[in-house]
Amino acid sequence: MRPRILFVVERFHTNLWEATRALNAAEIDVAVWGSGSGKTEDHSVVAPRLFPQDADPGAFRAAWDALKPDLVILRNVARHRRAVARLARASGTPMWFYDLNPYHWREPLKRRLTRRFQGLPLRRVTPVLGLDATIPPSRDARYIPWPVMAAPDAAPCDADTRNGREVTVLCVAKLHNPRKNHGMVIDALRAQGRAGKVRLLLAGTIGDPVQHAAQVAALQEVASAEPWLELHANVPFKQMPELYRRADICILPSVREPLGFAPVESMAYGCVPVISTDAGSAGYVRHGENGLHVDVTRPGAVEDVLASLLDDAALRHRLGAAALATAQGDLGAERFVTRMRALLQESGVTV
Incomplete structure (x- = not known):
C-alpha cells in the first residue's frame, strides 16, 4: 500500500508544488490541508483542502477518517495544527513539526516545553540549513530542503546566448513589502550607471490592493518612467519559468526573510542566485561556488556583488553551471524523495 503523508499548512505555498509532484511520482500519496489560498x-x-477558521471538529474527524494518513507534518503557523495533532495523537499517527528555524540552531527549552503543553510534536523538520555550521543541531531536528522543478531546457547562465543583448537581473519578492528591498537593487544599478544597459525584472505579489496601494504605485511609477525596468505583478507559479529563463542573475536582498525560495528555483534554469545572508535560503548556496551571498546591511554591498557578476561573464557562467548542477543533484526530486523516505522509515512507516 502506498504511504500517505498529510501536510498541514496555512496555505499551499509554491514550494510545495514540486515536492508533492515528486512524492506522487514516487508512489507516495500526499494530501494538503490549509485555511487559505493565494492567487499565484x-x-x-494536489489541490489543498481548506477548512474555515471556525471549522467544526467533526469536519476534521470525517476528513481524517477518509484519508487515514501514515505521517503528519504540521507547519508551525498552520491555523489548524492543534486540531489535527489531537487526531494524530488519538490514532497513534507519527507527527513532525515543520518550521523555518535553521537546522543549525539550538531550540530553546521553553519553546519545546510550549509545544509539549500544546500537544504538538517535539521532532521537527526544516528546509533551512543556517549559515553557522558550528552550532550542533538538536537530535530531534531533520534538514530536508525543498526540491526545485527540473527545467529540461536549462543551460548555465550566459548573457550572450540567453538574450543576445543586456544582462538580465531578476528580483522576486512581495512588491508591497519594504523589507524586500526592491529599491536597493534599483539604486545599486543606477549608481553603477547601468540603467538602460542592464534589464531588471521585479516580480511578486501586490498584497492587499487598498492597504498596499502606495507601495505598489511607487514601483509602478518608476517602472513606467524607466524602460530598462519591468514590473511583473501576481505572476502565477506556472508562469515563473518564463522569467527564470530570461534572467542571468536572481537576487533576493530581503531582511528578516525566513526562507525566500525564488533564487533557489532559478538555479534549475542556470541562473546565478544572489541571496541575502538574512534569508533562510542562503544556506542553499555555497558562496563563490554555486552562487553568492550578500550582507545587505553593509553599505554598497548590493552594488558590489552585482558589479562582480555584471562585469565578469566567465564568473556568471561558472556559478550558473554550478547552480544548475546543484538543482539537478542535491535539490532535485530524486534526492528529496530519498530524504522523505528516510523520514517515513524513521517514523515507523513502511515504504
Whole structure:
C-alpha cells in the first residue's frame, strides 16, 4: 500500500508544488490541508483542502477518517495544527513539526516545553540549513530542503546566448513589502550607471490592493518612467519559468526573510542566485561556488556583488553551471524523495 503523508499548512505555498509532484511520482500519496489560498498557487498536482477558521471538529474527524494518513507534518503557523495533532495523537499517527528555524540552531527549552503543553510534536523538520555550521543541531531536528522543478531546457547562465543583448537581473519578492528591498537593487544599478544597459525584472505579489496601494504605485511609477525596468505583478507559479529563463542573475536582498525560495528555483534554469545572508535560503548556496551571498546591511554591498557578476561573464557562467548542477543533484526530486523516505522509515512507516 502506498504511504500517505498529510501536510498541514496555512496555505499551499509554491514550494510545495514540486515536492508533492515528486512524492506522487514516487508512489507516495500526499494530501494538503490549509485555511487559505493565494492567487499565484498551482493546484494541478494536489489541490489543498481548506477548512474555515471556525471549522467544526467533526469536519476534521470525517476528513481524517477518509484519508487515514501514515505521517503528519504540521507547519508551525498552520491555523489548524492543534486540531489535527489531537487526531494524530488519538490514532497513534507519527507527527513532525515543520518550521523555518535553521537546522543549525539550538531550540530553546521553553519553546519545546510550549509545544509539549500544546500537544504538538517535539521532532521537527526544516528546509533551512543556517549559515553557522558550528552550532550542533538538536537530535530531534531533520534538514530536508525543498526540491526545485527540473527545467529540461536549462543551460548555465550566459548573457550572450540567453538574450543576445543586456544582462538580465531578476528580483522576486512581495512588491508591497519594504523589507524586500526592491529599491536597493534599483539604486545599486543606477549608481553603477547601468540603467538602460542592464534589464531588471521585479516580480511578486501586490498584497492587499487598498492597504498596499502606495507601495505598489511607487514601483509602478518608476517602472513606467524607466524602460530598462519591468514590473511583473501576481505572476502565477506556472508562469515563473518564463522569467527564470530570461534572467542571468536572481537576487533576493530581503531582511528578516525566513526562507525566500525564488533564487533557489532559478538555479534549475542556470541562473546565478544572489541571496541575502538574512534569508533562510542562503544556506542553499555555497558562496563563490554555486552562487553568492550578500550582507545587505553593509553599505554598497548590493552594488558590489552585482558589479562582480555584471562585469565578469566567465564568473556568471561558472556559478550558473554550478547552480544548475546543484538543482539537478542535491535539490532535485530524486534526492528529496530519498530524504522523505528516510523520514517515513524513521517514523515507523513502511515504504
